[in-house]
Amino acid sequence: MNQENSLEAEEKVILDDIASRLKVFGRERGELIPILQMIQERHAYIVEDAIKMTAEHLGIAICETYGVATFYNQFRFHPPGKNQIKVCLGTACHVRGGDIILENFERKLEIRDGETTPDREFSIERVVCVGCCALAPVAIVNETVQGHMAPSKVEGLILGFKIEKEKAEREKQKSEPAQ
Amino acid sequence: MAKLLVDNKEIEAKEGISLLQACLDNGIYIPNLCHIHGTDNPSASCRLCFVEIEGEDKPIPSCTVKAKDGIIVKTDTPSVRRLQCTAFKLLMSVHRVDCGHCPANKKCELQRIAKFLKVGLKPKYLELHLKETEVDESNPFLDYYPNRCVLCGKCIAVCKDKHGRAFLTFAKRGLDAVVSSYGEKDVSNLPCGKCLACIGICPVGAITSKDSPHQTA
Ligand code: SF4
Ligand code: SF4
Ligand code: FES
């Protein structure tokens, strides 16, 4: 199965699940945010077609639903990547150049915060104070705190993941020789 | 009829209309972008229409108060001008000034305000924050230019007024905020092609018609 097909199949599973869950929600406007939260909680992001489904369920405009969903930072519109990068932009990190770190990740991976690379390897998110301001600027990479971030560290981290991936692929090839 | 004194000039206004509207009707210009004639709940979001009213300790957006009998109003005090200039500069710090290629050129409310306040269109000392998307072409009938939009919300209001529901909405927030017609692609029930009221009401050149891109108010 190529990447696009598997994505489609995955979305279909998600949408079927949402459709069955929607039945327990009322049809008042006030249900909009609870529904969006349910989708985000179960699937980690809001699939495009889910916005339309939600709008139809509540009988409100698609664009209005989109407007509400995009207003809150809480909601994501891209599936999380295999490696999740969270850059702290809390006060301490901001003062110490957290925004530059974010920009470095964005440039290196060619996506913006809230997005996922097309190969689903990486996603970037901005977060607020993660509680270790003394290490500012901080990034959390797959649950590991990376303190005193610097542009060279951004390069290093990403390179590390790429090397690891290549290694894993090579090993996979070795263990299942071409038939 | 209410009688009030604005900049030492006596004017008359229909009871119940906003102070801003009363001034505009009497040829007294006050900079404004988000004001909609006849509305009862002004969004007061552009922060340009400040005036001073005798007895009030701070300048007040004139679109948010009624033209009451006997009030004494000044539209051109130093504190009013300072507030207006600041609001205007902030607006222009997220604006792609390219009047030569803009359909609103010469009819644009921003050009009028700049001239009135005697400030340039490009603010000095403020970093320019432009959005990545220069034009959103997703609507089948309209093109939208985020870097021209002043987010006054008049297009959304007029759409809702005409059709009972808005086919446009605010999306995202902060520096990323835009007007969007996300998901409204079903041409069979989309009235935009015959309506274009949003283009007519937009104080700048942020929405254009795909059929006649040079048409504005
Ligand atoms: S919207 Fe007004 S100020 Fe902006 S480019 Fe167009 S004419 Fe110039
Ligand atoms: S498109 Fe025009 S009318 Fe609509 S919010 Fe932007 S500036 Fe205002
Ligand atoms: S502000 Fe980044 S850890 Fe506190």
Ligand code: FES
């Ligand atoms: S016209 Fe009064 S705040 Fe915009």
